Amino acid sequence: MSAGTLYDKVWDLHRVAELPGGSTQLFIGLHLIHEVTTPQAFAGLRDLGLTVLHPERTVATVDHIVPTTNQARPFADPLAEAMLETLERNCADHGITLHGLGSGRQGIVHVIAPELGLTQPGMTVACGDSHTSTHGAFGAIAFGIGTSQVRDVLASQSLAMTKLKVRRIWVDGQLQRGVYAKDLVLHVIRSLGVKAGVGYAYEFAGPAIDALSMEERMTLCNMAIEGGARCGYVNPDATTFAYLEGRPYAPAGPAWERAVAWWQSLASGAAAMFDDQVDFDATTIAPTITWGITPGQGIGVDEAVPSLEQTEPDERPIAEEAYRYMDLAPGTPIAGLAVDVCFIGSCTNGRLSDLQAAAAVAKGRQVAAGITAFVVPGSEQVAAAAEAEGLDVIFREAGFQWREPGCSMCLAMNPDRLEGRQISASSSNRNFKGRQGSATGRTLLMSPAMVAAAAVTGHVADVRLLLNP
């Protein structure tokens, strides 16, 4: 049983009561909401005659359904418009702050909460979105919830939860040039599988993790859920504090020192006990891509689609399903596979450093003939920062479309989607069947720099060969 880890400490601090059914009532420090998973939660609240207990601890934005080409209201899609209107009305009725379109603070919920300084170490963070694990990058315990639970958090600022086990993912060495946090997490999931994390929180630690920027840590924790772990986290350190200082909702003045001392006290101590540990060496990790229909079906860019013999017996049925769906034969080298659409964005990889990495590849090159390539900044702030340093110009000159912020083609709830059997090179998080809006569309997950490399070559390519020495 784990003891003395950040997870244990934060859990204990937020324990409200033990519930009759054997679960624990856990206080939620920050509740993030968006338009897709909340309308029924507010309706449920009204049905029960309840109000929002701590409206100041819930923060809203709109991200999933917003168009990225024209965000003028009303939206062309009446269903999307109705969802945003419902969110606006619910927020107004209950006194909840909504960072809406054009506010300068709108964006993907997992991008804006960190950049506003809302997400802080030692908090519990909940949101009706599985990628809430992103916020663990700050040493928060953050997890996705369903709509009934959104209603519960609105009503009580708490949830009935069962404590998880804690697995330490220890990463030695350093990522090599052209290899990013996305490659690291795809490598971890490829190695452990998509089910290994069920019942666990993942603590990411070790020299390679210490060296990651906050944005890279967010990419890593974002995809903990793809490995089955409902939450993943990194212990707060000087990198965390440097990122937070001066952000709008971060403590300031004398409160800042008190906050840092408290945050430091929560990190897993030297004597912390974990339920188990798995070790990796970052130095050996190559740019990693998924070839199949689960995020665990990943390979290095210099590898080939694995054969059934190379696949664990348990995983063979889904490998066979993936060969069929992806129309890829075992033994096919992944490098050189032609793509149709290139998407840079999402809560995994839609932050400034992601766009910088992609722009470094795109600069001075041209999107290959027949490829649709587009960049969707993760938030209005990311878009403004990128434009301030001319990234939009670099992308446009290279033939990429520069879009407005939102979730976009990660899950295709807006007009951005694959058509028919198109293959996308995507910096998003899920390659499930039909995920990008076409029931037969195909997704290759990779880092933003690798997406840019695919865009300018027209096929899967090793970005390390395109980077300037």
Added chain:
Amino acid sequence: MTSAAPAFPLPAGPITQVRGRALVLRGDDIDTDRIIPARFLKCVTFEGLGQQVFADDRIELQGAHPFDRPDHQGARLLLVNRNFGCGSSREHAPQALMRWGIRAVVGESFAEIFYGNCLALGIPCLTASHELLLAIQAAAADPAAELELDVATARLRSSQPEASWELDLPAGPRQMLSTGQWDGTGQLVGNGEALAATAARLPYMTNFAG
């Protein structure tokens, strides 16, 4: 795609028994995007989702999908394999299953968010070993097979062929379901003093004001 009314009353009160035919859906890692594709999430109520369950998989199989087979209509139990419900947290997935008519799920393992969403709707998710599940699936393959799940004992019985299996349901959910406390909002709200005491010991609640 007309009526939005559920074909069968939605779960309410104590969940003690689930009785009916079982539908076998084979495969590991069936994610919630497959259970309910994202385009159906553009809604402000859950009504009507029952008809969209597994929409894309059903289109692909042109009537041969387990949810389309005539002998499966009216099934109440769903039999699955490993890591069922992985991926997106969308409660629309268990809502779609529930509104189609499913009242209990038996599988080798479940993704956690999906499991919690089911519990919050009064849908028991029980686990069984691979071998046990194969035996249950074989028994359920007979269209005449009627299964009966007793939630308090986590025992599943089949009348034809006559058989009985012990499944796994942790004590917490078992108690919550069988006593009708699975919809626990009132309980959470009722702990107002403990909530206030917890908030008072968290320094971020006052933004670290001394």
